[in-house]
Amino acid sequence: MIYQFGKFEIDTRNYRLRNDGTTVELEPKVFDLLNYLIVNREKLVTREELFENIWSGQVVSDTSLSNQIKAARKAIGDDGKSQSIIKTVHGRGYQFIAETDELEIQDNSVRQGHRQIASQKHSDSRPSIAVLPFTNLNGDPEHEYISDGITEDILIGLCRFHNLLVISRCSVYMFKGKVVDPVIIANKLGAEYLLEGSVRIAGDRVRITTQLVDGATGKDLWAEAYDRVLDDVFSVQDDVTQRIIATLATRLEKAGREAAVKKSKANLTVHDLLLRARHCYPDWVGTQEGILRARKLYEQALDIDPGCAAAYSGIACTYNLEYLSGWCDDKKTAGQRSFEYSRKALGLDDRDSNAHLVLGCAYRDIMANLELAETHLNRAISANPNDYWNYCCKGGLLIIAGKYEESIECSHEAIRRNPMLPDSCLSSIGFAEYFSNHYEDALASFGESLNPSPHIDAYIAACYAQLGRFDEASIASSACCEHNRKNPKIETIEDADCWRTYWSDYWHFRDPAIDHLLDGLRKAGIVH
Template sequence: MQEGTAIHQREVPPESRIVYRIGINVGDVVVDDGDLLGDGVNIAARLEALAEPGGICIADPVQKQLAGKTDFAFEDTGERPLKNIAQPVRVWRWTREPGLGDTVAPLALPDRPSIAVLPFDNLSGQPEDTYFSDGITEDIVTGLAHFRSLFVIARNSSFAFRGKATSLAEIGQQLGVSYLLEGSVRRAGARVRITAQLIEAATWAHLWAERYDRSLDDIFAVQDEVTTTIVSTLVGRIEDAKLKQSLRKPTVSLAAYDFLLRGIARFRGYSEDDNRQACTFLEKAIANDPNYALAHSYLALARIALHGYGAAPLDIRRASSVMARRGVDLDPQEGGCHRILGQVLLYVRELDVAEHHARRAVELNPNDADGAISMGDLLVTKGHPVEGLAWTEKASASVPLSGLRDFTSTSPS
């Protein structure tokens, strides 16, 4: 399929070519109302994300069944940790031979400073602490996304390079950005060390680097310093109003912040029990800080997800809308709270109010691809497909590699 697709696409302009990633696994699945669930499916999805454009990644059980039955050569890349999979998986990779067709052409650079934040490495010695380093990374992305003078790639695409031996120049080309931020997080007891370095993708030149050794209570101050420095370096000046928005402290409780990150990580997982565990962590975040706006908002969405989104009972949807409103009331300047309230209000059919909050979300955070796709989804639901498509295209511009498949659809079923 990969070779045939490449040959078929030879005469298609590079910007219009179809390029697939393929992941294959053999394992048990659970059939639930016509859908397939379980680690067998989850591993295949993770393998797809690891594959190069035009390539294939397979799990070890597949390689064992293929041995001696095909001329295709798969390279052993060793055991790889996969998100939400308990044990590492040995991954084999096949890459299309040169000449059969080109991969995706480098994206044109935006007309403003453009940056992608690569997932910070977890150096804590505990693989399960990756949620914490991922949370730090995403908070920096969110802080940068407040500035209209920057073009910020969404986390979905930048996180696709985790664990891949891809040069910085190639990452910059595939994401269509001029600058990359990479770093690491090491948490030990009540201390945290964060390193960050800003790199010009084309030349690999280091524009700025810093190491922060702080107590965990200062974690938000470190995020603010990194964001401020990057904006100052790339833009030259900072708009005071936007700076104040990006430097808000989200909670007074580090425990609440930790539980929020755990809850969001579970909410984005694919395992059968992830939504329930997400609710548990988010409830603990609120117990530690009852005024934590984002925790209220994500719990509202997670509870609807736990009960099947549009299929959730009416009392669950109504209770979730009350909780999501509470999130906005607690922090009316947090774009994520407005975005989630707009999503939740779709399920109780308050479409006009939902649109108000969706538009407020993109005003507060103009680079947020989640906000743009939510806006598009809402407008399509309201019967405005052309305007909705424009917002969807805006979202896809911020997610050049992974597309929109990781975004949660908000339309009621």
Template sequence: MAVEDKCGRFCGSADRAVCRSTQALTLPDKPSIAVLPFENMSGDPDQDYFADGMVEEIITALSRFKWLFVIARNSSFTFKGKAVDIKEVGRRLGVRYVLEGSVRKASGKVRITGQLIDAVTDAHIWADRFERDLTDVFALQDEVTIAVVSAIEPRLRQTEIAMAARRRPENLTAYDCYLRAMQQYYVASREGVAEALRLAHRALELDPRFGPVAALAGLCHMLSVIWGYAIDPQFERKEAVRLLRLALSVDDGDPDTLARASVISAFMVGDCESEIEMADRAVALNPNSYAAWYCRGWVYKIAGLPEEAIRSFERAIRMSPVDPLLHRSITGMGYAFIELGRFDEAIAAGKKALSQNPFFSTAYRCLASAFAHLGRDAEARKAAARLLETDPTFTISGYIARGGQSNSKLLIEGLRRAGLPE
């Protein structure tokens, strides 16, 4: 029997399983916070990337405190440029505290103002202003982070403060390129990935030992291969592996670097034991990292452990419940459901993903395979046709060659049954 779910639509039991992963937002049993995009007060819209980068660094630093629950960047940034009601933000993201503020970059200086608000009572807990020379942006980020954490938890743990500090690049221009590359990476298009790669490689020219940007560049090369963007897949595959090794040689204790390295290796190399170890270590180091849980989901899916993949994707979704790229995590769950023979739930996941991004070819693969396994041939052929509209050069053999499909037996079998070209 269909019931009305929290999405405001009617769905069956399989759909409700997916909805529970994306809608049930009770407050965690530890202090929880979302950092909203800071307003760019520089008077130059082209400086948005800098304000966004500062916020992302603050989110990353806060997320290292394991006794906090920190919402991921992508969900926080859905509120960018909007007049917000703090109580509504807290309700939608399932957090107790919200940090908002502004950034001004001018005349060689950076100024940040911030205020911390209790989203349940609407009470202002803390507000302050910080100013530094542009050469001290990292110290500024640390000051804001420590001030916010102090307002939430007076007894700071010094070891965790030390852990919250990331390795700093030696070259500030390299850092600037990195921030711009991240902005393009989040666009998630062919053009965005290409521009992110150009900027990331420029950052590496300026600072060859800048670990996070090496990991980002490796990830972009991997995406070019698995999304079918690559003109020379073998070159991009080798570059992805070279860069993941470079990133790990710089810092194999950074959770985001470990997470990116684990998923790059899963798609490009296929050493399951090593990849699982990296993914597990990433979430152990930072259980608040959306990227770590998301990457862990794909690592476990590729390793042929779909139950653990689903748990990882569910955790990632809770860390970023209104993420504009949520369709990726939901489709990952759908792929795992297929390998478990839970085809109705895979269909629910595929439909949910397409409701957010109707051009996401990965979701059409999920639907085509799941429908075919259930003998719903007309729906399978329709999904296959839509897949070929969004990815006209798709073939099953080419898809397998992109990597990461050795444990996708039921998925591939369903694609063949749906009539997709070999």
């Protein structure tokens, strides 16, 4: 359903509030509050009713509710003084009083039959997923709010990923409590993938299980179980849903990239081209050939759709990676183009988290403007708080700013969303821990790298040396030299200036951080 009032419209299917066509960012609870008031606008809604329906009976202070009402009013151009849209009835509750029109959304999955579903699949090539209501295995209504809350949080979180098509809540809830073949559900909903799950509470523990199902075959593609102590149900719910969202988004994007690579060129859509391009530099790391190929694919996407913000932010990313590479012939031009294309992307879609991410990295890597870099990285996180890479990049920025403990906290947010972080993120965590003198922790972080390199061996040696474990430091130093001999990464491994240049150019470290690293390498016998 779409509710229109003044210049605003609230889209309950896609969880969007728009002001004259422009999306207004809202916290999920503020959206739920606004939606509930609009749906029940014919009556006064008491505070108790809001607590019960929006917070599922959770203990919430009157001040918290007042702050949420204030945020809702601000989002729709209202305030506590005029109360022209949301009226306060003191001591009782609130009522939505603006004149409102309702527009029915035709739900292809329920009302229009299979022919329109097939048309929908062909018109939107993004991977589509339906999050089915999680099952309350305890069977008692008392715990229903937990399973429903997890379902809602996952659905809202996945909607933040613009490269996924998420089937609406009103469509999936028709299957709540029913035993239906997954293939039939997927066919009815027009979904390529289904997410199923369950919640079981026993004493002070809760087990949340989830599985990703192929809608065409009904086969499980991925399954996971999360066991937690139920000391704070909402903290547990938040932790588990974030892990599920991050894992799902990564797996679905990878599946989409692999499918796009297999398609014939004649059948490629804009989204296919975007997926093919991202396939060229997995985990934001790529070769010269891969990065240049990605740029061409993004340009092909723009030939089809000149208004594609994701293609512009993708091109900006390739120029940022080129700027940081060892093969860039014209750093000035590469840097300028990274900014140029990032700004074009934001001009088309100010909510594009990747555009804010790339622009933030450009300010960090090219201009060394840490303040503007942090502003855009924060906006990337705000636009998509479930993308682990946003936190990885901000964690790297905080290291440069010397805010090591904050960097570690930020990186832990990335780990919550993706426990299998790429090596660049693990190195960033290791550096923050090393600079904080947490050498044991840094040793563990560097040691988790899946791709041994002379750099990683050197940092491990430095950690051992700082801990006074010189025999182990010597072994790591030998491994560093051997790796560099077989696959040269450092021109003169014993030369402090070579290391200083690398850390300055690639990681943007400054003194005293660089001196701290060199001290460890000297103690380990790598640098003379």
